[in-house]
Amino acid sequence: MPLRHLTPRDQHLFWRYGRGPGAPVHEPLVHRAVGRHAIVHPHAVAAEHHGATLTYGELDRYALAAHLVRAGVRPGDHVGLFTRRSVPMPVGLLAVLEAGAAYVPQDIGRTPPGRLRHVVRTARTRVVLTQKELAPRIPLPDGHRLIALDDPVPYQRVTPILLPHPDDGCHVLFAAGRPEGVKATHRNVTNLLLTEPGGLGTRPGDRVAQLLDLASGLAAWEILGCLAGGATLVIRGADLAAAARSATVLIATPAVLSGIDPADCPRLRTVAVAGEPGLPRPLADRWARRAALFDCRGPAVGAVVNTMARHDPAAVRPAACRPVADTTVYVLDADRRPLPVGERGEVWAGGACVPAGHVGGDASNTGRYAPDPFLGEGHTMVRTGALGRWNADGGLDHLGRADGHRTEPPASRPRTGGGRPRQAAGPPAAATYADTAPCS
Structure with missing residues (x-):
């Protein structure tokens, strides 16, 4: 019994605080969730950029996925999506998923050729999608194939050789400067979206x-969350604030949010903040008076976030940050035993947020995954690389990284707060809570 060393009260709180609610997911494959809107709302605009638009019906009619299948793309493959922000970008993304593969995104305007070569080699992307005008900028080894997103192809309904499974890869994300990628499954992504x-x-x-x-997990949340919800993706140009001004839903880092005036966003309804280790209270209060603001935390890549809390600007203390649906969060000692409420330890996560594993890397990544003794056989938990503690409000206090970099708040600041068995390979060191916004 993994909880027998705890008092009955702490055993009860271990599950009360550390387990997200159960919630059904009506469609466990991302592209099928998007495809439903092509049937119900074919004329609704799926994406817009610099005056160009794409409807859900047009998105569904693109034959690029069939082209990928004919090119040899199979479930389990990784396909590079090396592009700029544009209307063809979501076309390529959905095509890869419809072909049964996982997309590997890189912004070709920001990524140097050496980094692109590393991603191609590490993720083993035999096929890369891009726009025709960008093709000369992509260094491809012999035997690899470049396919233009904007080349017209005859319409043909895609028929993958094998039907994708919810535990198949959805995307492989390489955090900036990190040598490894993290592979998230359809189940990881749809459980959040x-x-x-x-x-x-x-x-x-x-x-x-x-x-x-x-190339970030937050961009995957923006793009896939929008399309799975049947909304319009407003793809930014050089003026970041211009895209934000017309939005009803905004996902941002604290740094991005601080450069936008909430008074300029009259239609805004919901804001999610993640991706950096701190959300200043004045910034949170300012935006929460305009819209529902969620303070989020989770691995920098992979499943994006696994804890969220809605911020109340009138509250004395920030809201308790709780696990999202079908996700668990544990605070464990060096022997991986749960700690009582109030005691500091390492943060581990389990349930639907655990990604499929890392792509590339070295032996330093081993030990990041372990069997989850709390959810039982067939389940895996992942070491986040963070230190934390549960507080009496049921929230998770973020206390810095396990490498010794501390971010514990000063004393004057109030504190608050399944799938298939996976191989015991670890995610990259980048996938830490220290890379994301705290909820305490």
């Missing part, structure tokens, strides 16, 4: 700003 609060209430008629680096 198609349940609340992770879905952010996104629905047809909404406008979701696409502001962030295409």
